[in-house]
Amino acid sequence: MLRSRGFDVLWDGDLPIIRPLSIPAWMETAVRDRTVLVIVSDDYVKALQSNDFVERRGVRYEAGLVRHKIYHHGGANGCAVLPVVPPDVDANALPSVLQQLVLHRFDPGTRLGEEELVRSLGALEVGNGGEVMQVEQGVAHRTRLMLAALEAHPPSSELAYRLAHELVEQGESDLELARAFDSVVGVAKAHGDVRLVSRLSQVCLKTLSSTSPLKGEGSLMAKVLVSGKAWHLLREHRFSQAASVAEEGTQIAKKYRDLPTAARGQRAHARVFLHMAMEAMPYDREFYLRNCEHLLILATTSFRSIGGPTSEEVGVCASLHAEKQLLLYETTGDRDLLETAWESAGVAEGLLTPGTEPYHWLTVLQARLCLTARKYNEGKEFVTSVIATADYPEVVARSRQVRADLLLATREKSEALRDLLDAEEQFRTLGCDYAAAACWWTVARIDSTKLVGFRLSAADVQRLEDLAPDPRDRRLAVLAHELRTASRLGRRCVPDWACLVDRVQHA
Numbered sequence: 001m002l003r004s005r006g007f008d009v010l011w012d013g014d015l016p017i018i019r020p021l022s023i024p025a026w027m028e029t030a031v032r033d034r035t036v037l038v039i040v041s042d043d044y045v046k047a048l049q050s051n052d053f054v055e056r057r058g059v060r061y062e063a064g065l066v067r068h069k070i071y072h073h074g075g076a077n078g079c080a081v082l083p084v085v086p087p088d089v090d091a092n093a094l095p096s097v098l099q100q101l102v103l104h105r106f107d108p109g110t111r112l113g114e115e116e117l118v119r120s121l122g123a124l125e126v127g128n129g130g131e132v133m134q135v136e137q138g139v140a141h142r143t144r145l146m147l148a149a150l151e152a153h154p155p156s157s158e159l160a161y162r163l164a165h166e167l168v169e170q171g172e173s174d175l176e177l178a179r180a181f182d183s184v185v186g187v188a189k190a191h192g193d194v195r196l197v198s199r200l201s202q203v204c205l206k207t208l209s210s211t212s213p214l215k216g217e218g219s220l221m222a223k224v225l226v227s228g229k230a231w232h233l234l235r236e237h238r239f240s241q242a243a244s245v246a247e248e249g250t251q252i253a254k255k256y257r258d259l260p261t262a263a264r265g266q267r268a269h270a271r272v273f274l275h276m277a278m279e280a281m282p283y284d285r286e287f288y289l290r291n292c293e294h295l296l297i298l299a300t301t302s303f304r305s306i307g308g309p310t311s312e313e314v315g316v317c318a319s320l321h322a323e324k325q326l327l328l329y330e331t332t333g334d335r336d337l338l339e340t341a342w343e344s345a346g347v348a349e350g351l352l353t354p355g356t357e358p359y360h361w362l363t364v365l366q367a368r369l370c371l372t373a374r375k376y377n378e379g380k381e382f383v384t385s386v387i388a389t390a391d392y393p394e395v396v397a398r399s400r401q402v403r404a405d406l407l408l409a410t411r412e413k414s415e416a417l418r419d420l421l422d423a424e425e426q427f428r429t430l431g432c433d434y435a436a437a438a439c440w441w442t443v444a445r446i447d448s449t450k451l452v453g454f455r456l457s458a459a460d461v462q463r464l465e466d467l468a469p470d471p472r473d474r475r476l477a478v479l480a481h482e483l484r485t486a487s488r489l490g491r492r493c494v495p496d497w498a499c500l501v502d503r504v505q506h507a
Contacts, residue, residue, distance in 0.1 A: 002353075002460075010034060010151075017146075022310075022312070023312075024306075024312075024313070025182050025260075027061065027062050027065060028065060028182070029180065029183060030181045031065040031066060031069055032065075032069070032385065033180065034080070034310045035080040035082065035121060036066055036082070036321070037082050037084050038071065038081060038098065038434050039084050039097070040084065040094065041153040044101050056340050061306070061464060068257075069081055069445065070101070079101055079102075082101070083098045083102075083104065084104050084117065085103050085104065085106070086107070086108070087107045093444040104116060104117045104120065104192050125367075126223060141175055143170075144176060146163050146166060147177075150163040150164060150183060150187060151186065155186045155187045155190035156190045156191070156391040156392070160187045160190075161187055161188075163191075164184050164188055164200075165196065168199050168203060171200070171204070172206070172207070173206075173210065174203075174207060174295075175207055177203065177204060178204040178208050178220055178224070179217070179220065181220065181224055181227075182227070183474065184200055185200055185201075185228050185231075190357065190359075191392075191430075192393040192397075192430040192432075193394075193431065194232050194430055194431030195431040197228055197231055197232045197237075197368070198229075198431075200228060201225075204228065205221065205224055205225070205229070208220055208221045208378070209221075209222065215250055218248070218255070219253050219256040219261055219366050221252055221424070222249045222250070222252035222258060222261045222262075222265065223253075223258075223261050225245050225248055225252070226245075226249035226250065226253070226264050227268075229245045230246040230249065230265075230268045230269075234271065234275065235431070235435075236431075236433070236434070239272055239275060239276045241266075242364060243269060243272045243273065246265050246272060247265070249261070249265045250265030250266055250422065253265055260306055260313075263303050263306065264299070264303070264313075266299040267293045267299040270291075270295035270296040270299060271292075271320060273288045273289070273292035274292045274320070274327065275323055276288045277292065278327060282331070285331065291420050293324065296317060296324070298311075299317055300314060300317040300321075309339065310351055312353060313440065314351055315349075315350075315352040315362075316348070316352070318345075318347040319344070319358065319362045322341045322348060322369075323341075323365055325340045325344060326338070326341045326365070326372065329372065330372065338369070338372060341369060344370060345362060345365060345366055348362050349362060349366075355389075357390075357392050360392060360395045360399075361392045361395060362385050363382050363383070363386050364382070364398055366382050367383040367399070367403070367406065370382065376410050383399040383400075384399075384404050386399040387399045389401060391449065393426060393429075394427075394430055394432065396426065397422075397426035397427050397430070400419040400420070400422050400423035400426070401423040401435070401439055403419050404416040404419040404439075404442070407419065408446075413446065416446075417450060418445065420439045420440075421439075421441045421443060423435075423436075424439035424440050424443070427439060433472060434472060437471040437472040440471065441475060444456055444474075444478060448478070451478075452478060452479070452482040454482070454483070454485065456478070459499070460495065462496055464478070464501070467497055467501045468505070473501055473505055476507075477500040477503075480500050481497075481500055
């Protein structure tokens with residue numbers, strides 16, 4: 001009915017078409033940015049009356065967001081939450097949180113009350129609390145149209161990806177883009193585009209820093225820091241900065257009582273500490289793992305209180321816990337830790353939705369567990385299924401890298417090299433230069449003639465690994481030697497790896 005009257009309507013019936021990466025995040029964006037019609041039903045009344053309503057977790061979560069929107073509204077009029085009361089419901093029996101708002105009666109059978117509802121919605125479109133708002137016909141209007149088209153397509157679609165690029169290119173000082181950050185970054189992440197996430201985060205942070213947030217929008221910067229900047233810094237291997245940004249985003253989210261974003265910030269921070277532990281010396285590893293465990297417990301507890309013990313967010317936390325236990329096993333050899341990792345992965349599998357990106361990442365982790373447990377054929381089946389079915393390029397590239405490890409364990413060198421070269425190319429296309437260099441270096445260790453015109457000896461490999469912990473520096477040093485040798489017109493050149501590494505590190 002409202003669509004026929006010219007309103008842009010978004011409701012959960014659109015979910016099979018939109019296919020958001022996260023339904024809770026989709027709810028948050030919709031409730032925050034749009035006028036909300038609360039169709040009063042028994043479930044909604046129960047959810048608004050008590051935080052213990054568990055029959056339908058989605059209704060409870062959405063009702064909490066609506067309550068939050070009402071709380072942050074200033075003034076007595078113009079609240080962008082309109083309760084719609086069916087004819088068979090007693091308005092006097094509604095919860096007090098709805099009683100304070102302007103109620104609208106509507107009969108779907110006779111459509112009685114339609115005109116009054118349309119007038120109220122129209123007034124909210126052009127005004128807010130009596131203050132007339134000028135509707136922009138320029139950049140903001142074009143942004144809204146493009147966002148509507150982006151949100152109408154699956155994040156993994158090429159059209160959504162193209163629209164995301166266009167929005168970022170024209171997004172300087174565009175508050176509408178910052179408000180729709182969740183939708184646009186979801187598309188960029190679905191395509192694994194690190195550079196696009198970086199650019200989007202930069203544009204949104206600049207916009208938010210130059211404007212005063214409206215009521216209820218104070219946590220926008222926290223979302224950009226946690227889901228945008230910390231995400232791309234982690235993939236760029238800039239761990240210290242990623243940890244600092246995740247912590248900053250968490251604190252901002254706590255300040256504005258945005259509990260979901262605060263929990264995501266804690267989980268992102270925990271993930272950074274886990275990556276730092278992977279590369280740390282033994283005496284530092286314990287510190288990073290202890291902090292990772294602490295933050296992961298906080299995030300899991302928060303997600304359980306927000307969405308219940310069976311929410312997908314809790315499943316992502318369980319997957320991260322399994323990854324931490326795997327690292328502990330690899331460093332200690334304690335078989336109990338490996339068993340705990342398998343158990344956590346099983347818990348995560350029961351909570352995550354098949355086909356989603358977190359589920360595919362969990363499958364890759366299960367393949368890594370198989371590699372550690374020497375279940376090579378089972379591990380190959382895991383990652384091969386991801387490569388064949390996943391729509392997420394970063395996950396596919398990582399799957400090829402893990403499958404190569406499994407193939408090398410079974411002495412299938414030629415197939416492993418093919419996977420590594422494909423993964424290296426894909427990672428580099430996505431902007432994951434560290435991961436690409438790690439694949440490149442694995443190939444160089446096995447057979448450097450696949451990459452350059454000379455063969456690295458075991459002594460060369462050991463010397464480069466001692467001089468350059470970062471595989472990006474090793475790759476550049478090898479390529480520099482290749483160039484130097486070519487310039488000598490066939491004369492053999494003994495590599496001075498210390499000099500070459502020093503040059504590329506200070507270039």
